[in-house]
Amino acid sequence: xxxxxxxxxxxxxxxxxxxxxxxxxxxxxxxxxxxxxxxxxxxxxxxxxxxxxxxxxxxxxxxxxxxxxxxxxxxxxxxxxxxxxxxxxxxxxxxxxxxxxxxxxxxxxxxxxxxxxxxxxxxxxxxxxxxxxxxxxxxxxxxxxxxxxxxxxxxxxxxxxxxxxxxxxxxxxxxxxxxxxxxxxxxxxxxxxxxxxxxxxxxxxxxxxxxxxxxxxxxxxxxxxxxxxxxxxxxxxxxxxxxxxxxxxxxxxxxxxxxxxxxxxxxxxxxxxxxxxxxxxxxxxxxxxxxxxxxxxxxxxxxxxxxxxxxxxxxxxxxxxxxxxxxxxxxxxxxxxxxxxxxxxxxxxxxxxxxxxxxxxxxxxxxxxxxxxxxxxxxxxxxxxxxxxxxxxxxxxxxxxxxxxxxxxxxxxxxxxxxxxxxxxxxxxx
Ligand code: AMO
Numbered sequence: 001x002x003x004x005x006x007x008x009x010x011x012x013x014x015x016x017x018x019x020x021x022x023x024x025x026x027x028x029x030x031x032x033x034x035x036x037x038x039x040x041x042x043x044x045x046x047x048x049x050x051x052x053x054x055x056x057x058x059x060x061x062x063x064x065x066x067x068x069x070x071x072x073x074x075x076x077x078x079x080x081x082x083x084x085x086x087x088x089x090x091x092x093x094x095x096x097x098x099x100x101x102x103x104x105x106x107x108x109x110x111x112x113x114x115x116x117x118x119x120x121x122x123x124x125x126x127x128x129x130x131x132x133x134x135x136x137x138x139x140x141x142x143x144x145x146x147x148x149x150x151x152x153x154x155x156x157x158x159x160x161x162x163x164x165x166x167x168x169x170x171x172x173x174x175x176x177x178x179x180x181x182x183x184x185x186x187x188x189x190x191x192x193x194x195x196x197x198x199x200x201x202x203x204x205x206x207x208x209x210x211x212x213x214x215x216x217x218x219x220x221x222x223x224x225x226x227x228x229x230x231x232x233x234x235x236x237x238x239x240x241x242x243x244x245x246x247x248x249x250x251x252x253x254x255x256x257x258x259x260x261x262x263x264x265x266x267x268x269x270x271x272x273x274x275x276x277x278x279x280x281x282x283x284x285x286x287x288x289x290x291x292x293x294x295x296x297x298x299x300x301x302x303x304x305x306x307x308x309x310x311x312x313x314x315x316x317x318x319x320x321x322x323x324x325x326x327x328x329x330x331x332x333x334x335x336x337x338x339x340x341x342x343x344x345x346x347x348x349x350x351x352x353x354x355x356x357x358x359x360x361x362x363x364x365x366x367x368x369x370x371x372x373x374x375x376x377x378x379x380x381x382x383x384x385x386x387x388x389x390x391x392x393x394x395x396x397x398x399x400x401x402x403x404x405x406x407x408x409x410x411x412x413x414x415x416x417x418x419x420x421x422x423x424x425x426x427x428x429x430x
Contacts, residue, residue: 001016001018001066002018003018003019003020004017004018004019005039005040005041006019006021006037006038006039006041006042006043006044007041007042008041009044009069009079010077010078010079012069013069014068014069014070014071015068015069016066016067016068016069016084017066017067017068017069017081018064018065018066019037019039019044019064019065019067019081020039020062020063020064020065020089021037021038021039021062021063021065022037022038022039022060022061022062022063022090022122023035023036023037023038023057023058023059023060023061023062023063024036024037024038024043024059024060024101024102025059025102026054026057026059028054031049031051032047032048032049033047033048033049033054034046034047035048035054035057035083036102037063037065037081038122038124040127042124043076043124044076044077044079044080044081045075045076045079045080045081046065046067046080046081046083046086047080047081047082047083048083048086050083053083053086056088057086057088058092059092059097059102060092060097060122061088061090061091061092062088062089062090063086063087063088063089063090064086064087064089065081065083065085065086065087066083066084066085066086067081067082067083067084067085068081068082068084069081070082097119098112098115098116098119099112099113099116099119099120101119101120101122101123106120106123108120110414110416110417113126114416114422114427115430117420117421117430118430121420124261125261125262128255128257128258128261128262129258129262129406129410129412129417129418130420131255131258132251132255132258132259132262132406132409132410133402133403133406133418135250135251135254135255136223136247136251136402136405136406136409137202137223137402138250138254139243139246139247139250139251140200140202140223140243140247140400141200141202142246142250143242143243143246143247144198144200144225144243147198147239148198149198149199149200149225149227150191150196150198150199150200151199151200151201151202152184152187152188152191152196152199152200152201153201153203154181154184154187154188154191154201154203155181155187156180156181156203156204156206157171157173157178157179157180157181158178158179158180158181159176159178159179159383160179160380160381161179161182162181162182162183162185162186162329162331163182163183163185163329164329164330164374167182167207167208167209168180168182168206168208169206169208169218180206181204181205181206182205182206182207183205183222183224183399184201184203184205184222184224185224185329185331186331186381186383186384187201188201188224188225188226188397189226189331189360189384189387189392189395189397190384190387191226192226192227192228192392192393192395192397193228193387193388193390193391193392193393193395194387197227197228197229197393198225198226198227198228199225199226199227200223200224200225200226201222201223201224202221202222202223202224202402203221203222203224204219204220204221204222205219205220205221205222205399206218206219207220210425211425212424212425212426213299214413214414214415215299215352215404215407215415216415216424217403217415217416217419217422217423217424218423218424218425219422219423220401220402220403220404220419221401221402221403222399222400222401222402223399223400223401223402223405224397224398224399225239225240225357225397225398225399226395226396226397227239227395227396227397228393228394228395229393229394229395230359230394230395230396231394232343232359233321233343233344233345233357233358233359233396234274235396236345236357236358236359236396236397236398237272237274237319237321237345237347237357240347240355240357240398240400241269241271241272244269244272244317245268245269248266248267248268248269249268251266251409252266262410264409264410264411266409269317270314270315271315272315272317272318272319272347273309273313273315273317273318273319274318274319274321274345275309275318275319275320275321276320276321276322277295277296277297277320277321277322277323277324278322280292280297280301280305280318280320281297281301283305283308284297284301284304284305284308287304287308288304288308290304294324294326294327295323295324295326295327296323296327297320297348302348302351302352302353303351305318305320305348305351306318306348306349306350306351306352307351309348316349316350316408317347317348317349318347318348319345319346319347319348320345320346320347320348321344321345322335322338322341322342322343322344322345323341323342323344323345323346323358324340324341324342325340325341325342326340328342328344328358330367330370330371330373330374330376331360331361331367331370332344332358332359332360332361333358333359333360333361333362333396334361342358342359343358343359343396344356344357344358344359345357345358345398347398347400349404349405349408350408350411352404352407352408353404354400354401354404354405354408355398355399355400355401356398356399357396357397357398357399358396358398359394359395359396360395360396360397362388362392362393362394362395363388363392364385364388364389364392367385367388368385371385403415403418403419404418406418
């Protein structure tokens with residue numbers, strides 16, 4: 001007999017079916033029991049009346065069930081399975097479950113849920129986060145391939161940093177000290193110059209940031225884009241805005257059940273306001289008496305400014321533009337019309353930066369000079385810099401943090417909730 005998935009049951013006639021899954025709930029009555037079976041597609045009520053079979057069942061065993069599908073308006077979703085036989089195919093070895101997963105409230109801390117990730121993800125609402133995440137990636141890929149982009153995969157073991165600062169993990173690579181990539185920045189630029197013109201990558205990035213916050217991971221997935229022959233950063237912001245509009249429509253089509261389960265409503269996205277950083281800083285002082293660090297907003301500033309934008313423009317998103325040279329990596333293109341500023345931007349979504357992007361310096365001599373200005377030795381970067389000797393076109397790009405955008409779409413409080421198996425300063429297991 002062929003297996004039926006729980007999601008297929010509503011469209012089937014009343015007949016005998018074979019289901020496979022886990023025992024999610026057991027409710028015993030006098031001479032019968034209701035058992036909820038869970039598979040990857042949903043939940044269904046089983047009706048059992050064999051006392052021995054019922055007594056042998058324990059929560060979370062995996063089982064194969066043969067029974068008759070019957071319609072019953074009193075049953076959840078109007079369906080139940082009258083069980084003829086039930087076979088345990090995955091035994092359990094516990095006295096007490098780590099915590100209960102079949103109640104609406106979870107009786108475990110986030111840390112405990114993460115310790116038992118293989119178990120907590122059995123909750124349909126926890127797994128729903130990752131279905132949404134899967135579709136964020138699917139939409140990213142679909143949107144860009146539809147616009148002629150090529151997907152690339154670049155090395156994560158690298159010889160030098162890309163983003164400046166000291167936030168790098170070292171790796172012993174035979175006799176050499178190497179690093180885990182902070183981003184695919186150099187390689188995505190290199191591939192633009194190599195003739196692909198427009199590329200994207202979905203891959204891990206590593207930051208040895210020594211702080212444990214609700215928005216930082218030490219390993220995250222970066223959705224990267226780079227494109228050649230563009231004139232200004234407005235084109236990049238338009239591309240990202242287009243992606244987010246496309247994404248919201250895609251999620252409403254592909255994740256209807258998950259969004260309902262997680263109580264998320266995604267309304268059509270309007271134009272995203274674009275505001276120079278300096279103006280945002282001035283608004284923060286004027287409206288909230290809030291001072292910002294030089295050349296950036298801090299976490300509180302991002303929150304307050306998002307609040308302001310929501311009230312003024314009814315937008316959950318805002319692009320901050322024109323960051324100062326001193327606060328951007330050495331590859332960022334200075335803005336000739338605004339001394340000391342760059343042609344770069346951040347995208348803030350519900351109080352959190354989810355993207356950095358901008359135009360890059362594409363002229364070999366200017367890039368070498370900028371490296372020196374930033375205190376780097378051009379010869380240390382020759383593997384990257386030399387590619388600029390052969391007609392590198394004007395180009396730019398951006399990167400979206402996958403866990404951050406997932407977290408904000410789903411209104412989660414901590415980035416670890418949108419990370420399958422987080423790596424942070426305290427956690428490298430499971
Ligand atoms: P940046 O360093 O700002 O830019 O990173 C881009 C985006 O990646 C996400 N991100 C993180 N997510 C979780 N934990 C972290 N520790 C973390 N660090 C970064 C954020 C951030 O906006 N090369 C440039 C991008 C470009 O210009 O194309 C870069 O990596 O969502």
